[in-house]
Amino acid sequence: MGKKLMSNLEGYRSLWPRRILVIFSSLVLFFLTAPLVILIIQSFTNESYLSFPPPTYGTRWYTEVIYSEDWQNATFLSLTIAIIVTPLSLVLGTLVAFGLERGPKKGKQTIQAIMISPMVLPHIVLGLGLFKIALQFNISDSLWAFVPAHLTITIPFVIVTVGASLQTFNISLEEAARSLGASKFWAVWYITLPIISPGLIAGAIFSFIISFDEFIITFFLATFQRTLPLEMFSTLMYQVKPSIAAVSALTLAITAILTVVLMFRGQVVGGGKIIK
Amino acid sequence: MSNIQLKNLTKKYGSFNAVDSINLSIKNGEFVTLLGPSGCGKTTTLRMVAGFIKPTSGDLIIGGSNMVGVPPQNRKVGLVFQNYALFPHMSVRKNVAFGLKMKKMQQSLIAEKVNKILETVQLQELSERMPSELSGGQQQRVALARALVIEPEVLLLDEPFGALDKNLRDHMRIELRDLQRKLNISTIFVTHDQDEALSMSDRIVVMENGKICQIGSPSEIYENPASVFVAGFLGLSNIFSAVCTKIIRAKKTIEFEGLTIEIESEKLNKSDKISIMIRPENIQIYKKKNDSKKEDFLGFIKSKIYLGSTIQYQVKIKDGPVILINANNSKILNYQDFDTNEEVRVHLSKNAIYPII
Structure with missing residues (x-):
């Protein structure tokens, strides 16, 4: 009898915290995703104005966006920048990560802090500084300004992700390769890089997403050129049409796909297949 | 003609002598063990031979040429690491073939050599497995095959049995020694385990504080240790301080811890203070x-x-x-x-x- 009471009590005690946790987590999830869900639903309206829920559904605004020259140009510019920025960011960030990990220990902390500071620096401040420099060199409103500017905020992410991979990398693997006849370069190429590939992939995807979504810094540097976020902003300035919802949904889709790839790669590789 | 020579090899870190002017000659096909407690300089010595640490001074001769300043990839040295350091993203076959690929050897020749060495270490059936799918003993065999397939002048083993359980370790000891004898390859083996040193070596080099205490065959080292440290490090021993109190030709009387006993020794003089070892x-x-x-x-x-x-x-x-x-x-x-x-x-x-x- 006493035993039964105890076990009932235990059940009572262990159930409620879990229920509260589930409810709380659901609320947070709802809070985070509701705006996006509403936006996506709205984007499928057939009307000429935004409303929720839409009276009629259709892909009218997607068609308009896809065939609009303004949106095409903006998307093309954003993709161009992101495609140039990603490999550059990956190479430069990886070199910095190697330097920090393998170089002299003295001053490492300070240099690392400076190198990754753009992650926490207000982008307004960064944008203002870059704007001044771009004016000086007369390169604003061009790829010559956009690409380096984006690099300043993407490289820190590569430094962090590749740096983390390098920290867990067993240096004796590289030494083994060298004793087997590989030069320093080929040892890194054949052994180190494949093994730290989760960090490289993460760094590359972060670079792409951040460059593709970047608004503040690009806003300072652009005059007539418009990247996708800039085009969205300027459209919003004049009117709120459902096209903006369609573009947002598309951007969201690209970002989401890349993020899923990132998580999947990270898990598969980190889960024991490659990293032991 | 000795195959490997260490001449006054020294490594200093600041004022600390990690390896202090050691001299050692290793004959062709000889199995030499560097034995000592951690921090004695044995691993530093091995890594200098492999080329990962640059000696402060001294010479290192492998196969007749001085290797000081030669990068590891040009040294003809086969290295087996404590954790094996198998490439986790490559199959057994690719791990073993790596050294030959770096030499830009023909594909067909690579395949032939890899098959042969895999047969030697009895891993033919596992050649397509990934290292993570192998047991500890199998991983070690892959590491060994990978080091041997490049036909090095010298095989370096850095505590290769540390990660194995006792039965497997005993088994791999015999296997490794048989293989080493069969291939007649000069080997430097680093360990802190006296049993491994005694059971495998042609000669043992006992090291302490960067210096060589004694070089000799396992029985010499065990039975005639040159110092109290060597006596204490290899096997169990009773070590006492003693004084020689009486001499009648070769018969010397010694006293220790209240006991008096007569031994025979040529060297001992009266009133000499010595240590005695009793196994x-x-x-x-x-x-x-x-x-x-x-x-x-x-x-x-x-x-x-x-x-x-x-x-x-x-x-x-x-x-x-x-x-x-x-x-x-x-x-x-x-x-x-x-x-x-x-x-x-x-x-x-x-x-x-x-x-x-």
Whole structure:
């Protein structure tokens, strides 16, 4: 009898915290995703104005966006920048990560802090500084300004992700390769890089997403050129049409796909297949 | 003509001598073990031979040419790491083929050589597996095959048995030594495990604080240690400070811990202060009731540890020291069992006492 009471009590005690946790987590999830869900639903309206829920559904605004020259140009510019920025960011960030990990220990902390500071620096401040420099060199409103500017905020992410991979990398693997006849370069190429590939992939995807979504810094540097976020902003300035919802949904889709790839790669590789 | 020579090889870190001017010649096909506690410089020495640490001074000659300043990839050195360092993203076959690929060898020749070495280490069936799918012993064989397939002048082994359990370790010891003999490859083996050193080596180099204490065959090192450190590091031993009190030609009387005993030694002079070593297996104990010999000591069993093939006793000798004795537990030799606190006779033959001068 006493035993039964105890076990009932235990059940009572262990159930409620879990229920509260589930409810709380659901609320947070709802809070985070509701705006996006509403936006996506709205984007499928057939009307000429935004409303929720839409009276009629259709892909009218997607068609308009896809065939609009303004949106095409903006998307093309954003993709161009992101495609140039990603490999550059990956190479430069990886070199910095190697330097920090393998170089002299003295001053490492300070240099690392400076190198990754753009992650926490207000982008307004960064944008203002870059704007001044771009004016000086007369390169604003061009790829010559956009690409380096984006690099300043993407490289820190590569430094962090590749740096983390390098920290867990067993240096004796590289030494083994060298004793087997590989030069320093080929040892890194054949052994180190494949093994730290989760960090490289993460760094590359972060670079792409951040460059593709970047608004503040690009806003300072652009005059007539418009990247996708800039085009969205300027459209919003004049009117709120459902096209903006369609573009947002598309951007969201690209970002989401890349993020899923990132998580999947990270898990598969980190889960024991490659990293032991 | 020796294959590998270390001449006054030194590595300093600031004022600290990690390796202090060591000299060593290794003959073709010889298996030499660097033995010592951690921090004695054995691994630093190995890594200098491999080329990962640049010596501060001294020369390193492999196959007739000086290797100081030559990068690791040009040294013809096969290295097996403590954790094997197998490439986790490559199959067994690709791991083994890596060194040959770096030499830009023809594909067909690579395949042939890899197959041959995999056969030698009995891994043909596992050649397409990934390292993570192999047991510890199999991983070690891959590491060995990978190091050997490039036909190095010297094989370097850095504590390769550390990660294996005891039975497998004993097995791999024999396997590795057989393979090393068959290929007749000069080998430097680094370990802190005295059993591994004794059972595998042609010669053992005992190191302490960056210096070589003694070089010799396992039996030389074990039976005639050059110093108290060597005696203490290899196997169990009773070590006492002693004084020579009387000399009659080669017969010397020594005193230690209240005991007086006569030994034979050429070198000893009167009043010399020395250390003596007595191996626990060289001391006999008998039941007290047996006929007492005059030179035997009386004592009692202070503690008893059952070790399977032997039984280890601590015996407190009357008016003397506590002494460690390993008694054979074989049931077919004149086997005797003693209980704790039992009174016994201890027989110390003069051959059992080794003076360290």
